[in-house]
Amino acid sequence: MKTIDCRNMACPAPVVTTKKALEESGAEKLELLVDAGAARENVTRFLQNRGYQVAETELEQGFALRIDTTAAAPPRTQAAHKSGETVILLTSDRLGDGPEELGKLLMKNFVITLLELPDLPSRMIFLNTAVHLTTEGSEVVEPLQKLANMGVEVLSCGLCLDFFHKKEKLKVGSVTNMYNSAEALMAAGSVIKL
Template sequence: MKIIDCRNMACPAPVVTTKRALEEAGGETVQVLVDPGAPRENVIRFAENRGFAVSEVEADNGFALTITSPGSAPVEPVRTVAGKGGKTVMLVASDRLGDGPEELGRLLMKNFIITLLDLAELPDRMLFVNTGVLLTTEGSEVLEALQSLGNRGVEVLSCGVCLDFFHRKEKLVAGSVTNMFTIAESLLGAGSVVRL
């Protein structure tokens, strides 16, 4: 049985680490050490939603979750439905996710973009507009993740007008500059649009 220690990890690291361990285990049982609260709940929900059985015991100020595959064959990574009829375009219109406190919103956006690296299906194109362009320029905490997404075939495009407005065009690091025509064409021609 493989044992992984996800204690003292910030969200979404416990789920991402568990996902990788389960894929590598090839159907073998995995034990995950997690902190109480959201880390425990998120890992249990993730595993159960993918058909795994989860048992738990309290251990060392946290929990030991034993995750077992229901069958002998490894569980395939979850993928979205194929054949959706066009490209998936993600419109990132802010450097924050949600409408709550700014600090929380920035943390959520950072975690969301980093989590994309562990998904089986990726957007075909990510369009950054308004304060979203701050994520693609010098000083952003997600530059490495965005560059990795670009290396995996995701087009990362930032609005030129927005970059000019924030005086960031010369500081663009991830992806390339685009214009409103391409943005509009991408959105209207997409099979699905995800707006953040």
Template structure:
């Protein structure tokens, strides 16, 4: 039996939270979540995939119909590579430390480079507030972030923050996320570091 979440007109992160609640409450069947914007579509799709569901998205009349259905999953496929550590790093700024902004940017670049050379990598890098500037066009650390992403590190930038800085169309690495996912990643990590 199919169940539905009509999330049109809902603000982030409500479409994700309500879809998650419904997915957790059913034992079989599928869920269709209807949203009216691209960000909600991406966030609900990422949630479903992170929960090991298959996802089909259809656009009709400006709305997105996200069909979420179960799949057979082999546990080994879902296991994180051994080179990833159950750790999340939260970047609240595009500078490292307090004081000189110029020095802070130099330190951040050095930190990102060092992160690519250090093993194991953190499982997730989360970017909020001016930290989203590190994942967007013109950032000095894009190559390092791309390298980390290619090694399986999840790179997520807050959609509200990207909107605030008018950078959503300039995102160059990783994906757009919401506060629910940021809290979830931090909560599920064995260790969270805030820079």
């Protein structure tokens, strides 16, 4: 049995580490060590949604989740069939309406998590304060560059960059205008607005 220690990892690392362990696992059984709370719930839900039975044991520090990687049932939920390109429209440098620090952490985790998904958007359009994510000083420039290298078109609003005096500080992707942004949104098979 292979054991993977996911304790003391910030979200989304426990789920991402679990996903990678499953992909690389040649062993019949896998044990994941996770913290109590969100990490335990998120990893368990991730495994169950993929058809795995999870046996859980409480430890002094966290939980041990044991799964048989050869005995996965068909996933309970299937992804909907998609047609056309997917465009992600970002209009803020944070996710949600709560505290600024939490919103920025959630946005960072969202962008990093995109790297682990099998289906990527075709474009990411950054408007308003979201252009701060593509410019110098942003914590997500590196993951956004990786997404761009994987074929995701990263587009930042030129008017917004000018407004925030950031055009010369653009670090990833290219500058776009409202016409091109509107055209991309109207032609998309699906638009996800953050």
